[in-house]
Structures are given as structure tokens and as C-alpha cells.
Amino acid sequence: MLLVSGTRCILTGMNGTPIRSREFATDGGEQPSKAEQIARLRAQLAELDGGAAQEQIGGEGVVPLGGELANVLPNGGLPRRQVTQVSDTPSLIVEILRQVTEAGGYAAVVGWPELSYAELSGQALRRTVAVPEPGLDAVHAAGVLAEGLDVVVLHTRGEIQFTPAQARPLLARVRAGEAAMLCVNVTVPSPALRMSADIARFHGIGRGRGRIAGIDLEVSAHAKGWKRPPALLTLGVATGGVTHLKAVPS
Incomplete structure (x- = not known):
């Protein structure tokens, strides 16, 4: 699993023990650009995954899911570059992560330190980024990850309801990226899909x-x-x- 804490990127084993860590900051101590952060995350994920090249799974507009989830969702999966509102159901989120990562996709979870990844296989963990404590910039962190991954879960402890103006920066980042954005406890106006x-x-x-x-x-x-x-x-x-x-x- 790739654990992101502040500007530090930590590779962890299946039991959560750190293997090695690297700073996102440049030699001059400056915060890297969004493109640099995405490139470094992709490189770290490829390293965890044995150097395999990252390829987009599914069609251009959907992240496919299987089984009963495919039957209940439009086009059999989660819409890319759009927001899906999901109920606070950890077991459902973990199942989505499992299906996406075991199919070859990459996923991230922002702001959910209590979420258990015990049901994920080693392969799935190698394709998962965790940002358990994003601080006050959870939306920015989720937006950055949405540019380079297949599924990003944005979770908050309390319920947050964005006005159209407040949601605009997040929606712009999601549209500019590739990921299906799953919002848990975060409400945006007119999400593409609602799951419970x-x-x-x-x-x-x-x-x-x-x-x-x-x-x-x-x-x-x-x-x-x-x-x-x-x-x-x-x-x-x-x-x-x-x-x-x-x-x-x-």
C-alpha cells in the first residue's frame, strides 16, 4: 500500500509496517506541482506493482464493476470524471476497491483512517493509495489523485454539504482527471450517481x-x-x- 502523510510518501507492507519513505518536496524544499505529484505517485505505484505499466481499465467513460454491482449500476460501473454519492458503508467501499484493483486499476482513499483494508489481497494493496489524515486540504488531495487514478474515495468524519460555488473547484478537478470520484459524507449538487x-x-x-x-x-x-x-x-x-x-x- 502507498500511504501518503503530508508531503511524505511511505511504502508499507501488508501489516502496515513502513518499508521506505520518500519526500514529495523538491531539493529546494518547495512543494511540487500537481503534475509532479501525480508523476511521482504513478512511479511509486508502478514500483509497488513490480514495475508494471499503468493502464486505464474499462471503457473511456466508466470504471467497470462485476457481479451484482454491475447489474445495479448504469453501464455496469462507476462514471469517470464525475461524482458518485455513496452512503457511509465501509464494506461496500472496500468491495469496490477490491474489484477495481484486482482488475488492474488503481484507487485511493482520502480522509478515512478507520477504514480496514484487511479484506484486500496483496495485489489490491499494491494498487491502493491511502491518505488517512489529509488535514484541511482533503478536497485538494482528492483532486490531485483524481488526475491519475481510476477511483478516488473522499471521506469526511462529519457530513459536509457543498454549495454550487464551494463544489466548483472539486468538480473542475474531477472533470479534468480520469477517476470516478466517490464522495462519502460529502454532498455536492447534482451528483451523477447515488449509491447506498x-x-x-x-x-x-x-x-x-x-x-x-x-x-x-x-x-x-x-x-x-x-x-x-x-x-x-x-x-x-x-x-x-x-x-x-x-x-x-x-
């Missing part, structure tokens, strides 16, 4: 015993002129289960 997911069932647990082995997510997507019935997405092992859990004293 709710847990429908837990697998591997019932009658007061067992462990959660998987979950069913009911995923919905809405866009202008597009509405399909919700899709049921199973993550983990499907073994039959319960629709809700209740905490009890130990």
Missing part, C-alpha cells in the same frame, strides 16, 4: 452462538433516467443467518 447500501443479513451466526462469516448488503443506485431494483451483494461466506444482531451483557 444497508446490511440485510449476517451469515455464520444464530441462536446466540457462532461468528459472523459474511454479510448480505442491499445495494441501490439512482441516476438521472436510471433506476433498478436493489441488488443483494454477499460479502464473505454465505451460510444462512440472521437479519439483525442484539447486544447482550456478558
Whole structure:
């Protein structure tokens, strides 16, 4: 995984242990340009990925997804150079990251230090950039990453609703880039797509015993002129289960 902290770019192992780090700053201590940052990120990702050349996955206007997600989304994927509003559902985001990176794409997550990447394979981690603490410039960081990657997730702890004027810089960067921008807790006017997911069932647990082995997510997507019935997405092992859990004293 490529972990970005401030101007430092850190290569980490699968357990999060730093392997090596490099500064984004130039020899003169100046902040590099946006183009330089993108070029360096691409070089770091290629190094993590064994030197493989980065190629855009899917068609010109969409980042393709598979399975039930493809069935519920317009054109079978996420629209490039546009914003998709996504509910705060970590398991859905991780599944999107998994599908995109294992298909050969590159992804980034900005502003989500609590997100667990444990379900991602080594290959997927090598194609993922994490900016867990972007500070006050999360939108700028997401905009820079959108110029060179396939999917960028912008997350904030609290809900933020942008006015058209406030959203304009972000939307301009997204349109100028290549990525599908997924906004979680960040609302922009007239997003191209809205996705939401709710847990429908837990697998591997019932009658007061067992462990959660998987979950069913009911995923919905809405866009202008597009509405399909919700899709049921199973993550983990499907073994039959319960629709809700209740905490009890130990």
C-alpha cells in the first residue's frame, strides 16, 4: 500500500509496517506541482506493482464493476470524471476497491483512517493509495489523485454539504482527471450517481452462538433516467443467518 502523510510518501507492507519513505518536496524544499505529484505517485505505484505499466481499465467513460454491482449500476460501473454519492458503508467501499484493483486499476482513499483494508489481497494493496489524515486540504488531495487514478474515495468524519460555488473547484478537478470520484459524507449538487447500501443479513451466526462469516448488503443506485431494483451483494461466506444482531451483557 502507498500511504501518503503530508508531503511524505511511505511504502508499507501488508501489516502496515513502513518499508521506505520518500519526500514529495523538491531539493529546494518547495512543494511540487500537481503534475509532479501525480508523476511521482504513478512511479511509486508502478514500483509497488513490480514495475508494471499503468493502464486505464474499462471503457473511456466508466470504471467497470462485476457481479451484482454491475447489474445495479448504469453501464455496469462507476462514471469517470464525475461524482458518485455513496452512503457511509465501509464494506461496500472496500468491495469496490477490491474489484477495481484486482482488475488492474488503481484507487485511493482520502480522509478515512478507520477504514480496514484487511479484506484486500496483496495485489489490491499494491494498487491502493491511502491518505488517512489529509488535514484541511482533503478536497485538494482528492483532486490531485483524481488526475491519475481510476477511483478516488473522499471521506469526511462529519457530513459536509457543498454549495454550487464551494463544489466548483472539486468538480473542475474531477472533470479534468480520469477517476470516478466517490464522495462519502460529502454532498455536492447534482451528483451523477447515488449509491447506498444497508446490511440485510449476517451469515455464520444464530441462536446466540457462532461468528459472523459474511454479510448480505442491499445495494441501490439512482441516476438521472436510471433506476433498478436493489441488488443483494454477499460479502464473505454465505451460510444462512440472521437479519439483525442484539447486544447482550456478558
